[in-house]
Amino acid sequence: MSDDHGSSVISAQVRHVESLLESRGLLDAGEIDTRIDEFLAGGSPANGARIVARAWADPGFAERLLADANSAIREVGLSMAGGLQEQRLKVVANTEAEHNVVVCTLCSCYPIALLGPSPGWYKSEAYRSRVVRDPRGVLAEFGLELPVGTSVAVWDASAESRYMVLPRRPVGTEGLAEDELAALVTRKGLIGTAVV
Amino acid sequence: MSRVNDVGGMSGFPAVIEEPDEPPFHSDWEAHVFALNGALIKRGVYNLDEFRDAQERLPVQEYLSASYYERWFAAITTLLREKGVVAAEELELPDEH
Numbered sequence: 167m168s169d170d171h172g173s174s175v176i177s178a179q180v181r182h183v184e185s186l187l188e189s190r191g192l193l194d195a196g197e198i199d200t201r202i203d204e205f206l207a208g209g210s211p212a213n214g215a216r217i218v219a220r221a222w223a224d225p226g227f228a229e230r231l232l233a234d235a236n237s238a239i240r241e242v243g244l245s246m247a248g249g250l251q252e253q254r255l256k257v258v259a260n261t262e263a264e265h266n267v268v269v270c271t272l273c274s275c276y277p278i279a280l281l282g283p284s285p286g287w288y289k290s291e292a293y294r295s296r297v298v299r300d301p302r303g304v305l306a307e308f309g310l311e312l313p314v315g316t317s318v319a320v321w322d323a324s325a326e327s328r329y330m331v332l333p334r335r336p337v338g339t340e341g342l343a344e345d346e347l348a349a350l351v352t353r354k355g356l357i358g359t360a361v362v
Numbered sequence: 363m364s365r366v367n368d369v370g371g372m373s374g375f376p377a378v379i380e381e382p383d384e385p386p387f388h389s390d391w392e393a394h395v396f397a398l399n400g401a402l403i404k405r406g407v408y409n410l411d412e413f414r415d416a417q418e419r420l421p422v423q424e425y426l427s428a429s430y431y432e433r434w435f436a437a438i439t440t441l442l443r444e445k446g447v448v449a450a451e452e453l454e455l456p457d458e459h
């Protein structure tokens with residue numbers, strides 16, 4: 167990480183507010199660094215990939231995942247309660263007939279405690295405004311051209327409800343182990359701006 | 363009445379641009395703002411809904427010209443002032459900066 171000249175003023179302002187809050191006992195010394203380290207070590211698209219691989223390998227798990235994702239992900243040692251408050255997770259499965267894509271039109275709601283930081287484009291006004299009006303056009307900008315017969319469902323996340331896409335299992339992966347399957351899953355695949 | 367953040371379906375925004383190998387934060391201060399917000403919510407200084415609301419009621423021009431974490435920091439300082447945690451003049455940087 168680096169600070170260019172343009173961000174030096176805001177860097178100083180942030181440090182100033184941190185010391186003000188420390189002097190009022192509202193922030194402990196070292197608390198910010200600990201939180202940053204914990205956050206960066208916690209959520210990651212690898213968690214989502216692990217969930218997807220289990221769902222591909224175990225139809226019973228896939229069924230439970232689509233019915234109640236918050237409970238099902240505990241089976242693989244994951245939780246939606248790692249952040250500020252437990253959020254509802256809904257997993258939506260891609261099929262031949264329907265492709266799913268996730269957005270937060272109002273801000274940037276995303277399963278961050280599970281999947282880590284969202285990509286910058288997910289937070290952009292360009293994505294948030296356009297993917298609900300012209301999903302096929304936006305997906306084409308990501309290089310994803312869906313067959314005409316495939317419908318597109320767009321899921322708009324909120325502060326309380328987060329979404330993750332269960333991509334279709336690629337053909338020719340029948341012999342792969344779960345960790346090999348997980349390695350195929352990308353962050354964009356979990357948001358729906360790519361297929362796996 | 364919709365607020366400036368309610369952009370779903372709005373036309374006029376450009377193509378979506380992906381940043382290759384994007385880091386989680388682009389500067390240290392962004393990571394600090396992220397962590398500071400979590401610390402203040404955990405302490406109950408304000409809650410997540412108040413935080414979102416504080417971003418969404420930023421002056422429209424400020425909202426649109428600010429970067430993502432600049433909005434966060436503006437919301438944090440707004441709430442710290444409104445909650446009486448700090449006075450507006452205390453938020454100003456000392457002169458030596």
